[in-house]
Every structure is written in C-alpha cells, then in structure tokens.
Amino acid sequence: NAGVTQTPKFQVLKTGQSMTLQCAQDMNHEYMSWYRQDPGMGLRLIHYSVGAGITDQGEVPNGYNVSRSTTEDFPLRLLSAAPSQTSVYFCASSYSLHMNTEAFFGQGTRLTVV
Amino acid sequence: GDSVTQMEGPVTLSEEAFLTINCTYTATGYPSLFWYVQYPGEGLQLLLKATKADDKGSNKGFEATYRKETTSFHLEKGSVQVSDSAVYFCALSRDGGSQGNLIFGKGTKLSVKP
Numbered sequence: 001n002a003g004v005t006q007t008p009k010f011q012v013l014k015t016g017q018s019m020t021l022q023c024a025q026d027m028n029h030e031y032m033s034w035y036r037q038d039p040g041m042g043l044r045l046i047h048y049s050v051g052a053g054i055t056d057q058g059e060v061p062n063g064y065n066v067s068r069s070t071t072e073d074f075p076l077r078l079l080s081a082a083p084s085q086t087s088v089y090f091c092a093s094s095y096s097l098h099m100n101t102e103a104f105f106g107q108g109t110r111l112t113v114v
Numbered sequence: 115g116d117s118v119t120q121m122e123g124p125v126t127l128s129e130e131a132f133l134t135i136n137c138t139y140t141a142t143g144y145p146s147l148f149w150y151v152q153y154p155g156e157g158l159q160l161l162l163k164a165t166k167a168d169d170k171g172s173n174k175g176f177e178a179t180y181r182k183e184t185t186s187f188h189l190e191k192g193s194v195q196v197s198d199s200a201v202y203f204c205a206l207s208r209d210g211g212s213q214g215n216l217i218f219g220k221g222t223k224l225s226v227k228p
Binding site: 004033035040041042043044045048058090092102103105106107108 | 158
C-alpha cells in the first residue's frame with residue numbers, strides 16, 4: 001500500500017515554464033488537496049477536490065490549475081512558473097469529509113523557480 | 115477568519131526534558147484540532163487529534179487537551195527523545211471535523227540533544 005505518491009521530488013524551472021506536479025493515492029480516498037509550505041508560513045491550501053470531477057479553490061489558488069478525472073489522481077499544474085512559486089508542495093488525501101478521517105500526506109515536491 | 119497561532123521556534127531541549135508547544139486558535143463554531151509532525155525530508159503525519167471541548171488526544175507519549183475556554187490545544191510530552199526532533203504543526207479543521215481542509219499554524223521546530 002503506497003499511500004500518497006508525489007512526483008517529482010525535486011524540480012528546477014525557469015520563469016515562464018510550465019509543469020505538472022503529480023499526485024496519486026491508492027486508498028480510494030474521496031478528498032484530495034494541495035498545500036504549499038513556505039518558511040515561517042506553515043502550510044496553505046491551494047486547491048482541493050471532494051471527488052472525481054469536482055474541484056475548488058483554497059486560500060492561495062492563483063497561478064495554479066487542477067483537475068480530477070479519476071479518484072486516484074490529482075495533478076497540480078503551473079502554467080507559467082514565477083519565482084514566487086518556489087516552495088515545497090504537499091498533496092494530501094482523506095477518505096471523506098466526515099469527522100475523524102485521517103489525512104495522509106505525500107513526501108512533498110521541492111520546486112525552485114529561477 | 116479562522117486561524118492558528120503557535121509558539122515560535124526553534125525549541126532546543128536536552129533528552130528527557132519536558133516539552134510544551136503552545137497553540138491557540140480562532141474559529142467560528144466548534145472546530146476539530148490536530149497536531150501533525152514532520153520528520154526531516156518527509157511529509158506530515160497525524161500525531162494526535164481532539165474533536166470536542168475537553169477531549170484529550172494522545173499518542174507516542176504526546177498529549178494535548180482541547181480547551182474551549184482558552185481556545186488552546188497545547189502539545190506536551192513528559193520526557194523527549196532525540197527521535198522526537200521534528201517540526202510540529204497545530205491545525206484546525208473547517209469542515210466539521212474532516213482533516214481534508216485544514217488550517218495550519220506556522221510550525222515549531224524541535225531539536226532534542228543527547
């Protein structure tokens with residue numbers, strides 16, 4: 001049981017380039033989300049999904065797109081990378097929105113935009 | 115809006131010392147409260163949780179009590195070990211207890227010296 005898998009683990013982009021951060025879970029979880037972690041800022045929610053075909057914005061959605069075509073996958077797209085998007089990105093999933101369901105996190109993707 | 119405030123780190127302790135990491139929150143309604151731990155190079159893991167006032171969450175020797183009157187959820191451990199060195203995040207859930215949509219504090223880095 002792999003849990004939540006994120007790829008790549010590290011990435012360097014030039015300003016203006018695009019890329020997709022991959023996230024996959026094999027636990028049949030309904031709920032998936034993307035956070036970014038910045039020094040002194042904790043984790044901030046970018047986008048989330050409550051099921052296949054349904055996505056919504058979090059606290060800091062600008063510059064990012066998401067889609068959820070399957071239960072397992074929730075990719076995060078950067079259309080035109082900016083230095084302000086240098087961060088560590090975490091994908092998380094949980095079984096549902098009901099109480100006491102644990103959230104599982106991937107190991108993170110460290111992104112540097114130069 | 116909802117928010118979580120943690121004591122700033124880093125915190126450096128000797129092995130077997132007593133640990134307290136303060137956490138207070140601001141929220142409407144009755145959020146669930148969580149402590150997550152992030153070991154170096156890894157994603158976040160749930161450490162403990164409490165879903166209503168006066169609940170005590172506990173795990174691996176760590177404890178935290180949900181205090182509604184003081185809006186606090188302080189993390190404590192009676193005797194820390196070197197293996198407890200990590201970053202600790204306090205968080206609250208906005209969705210009736212689900213951990214899918216969390217607000218995090220900024221994190222407190224703990225270093226335990228032998």
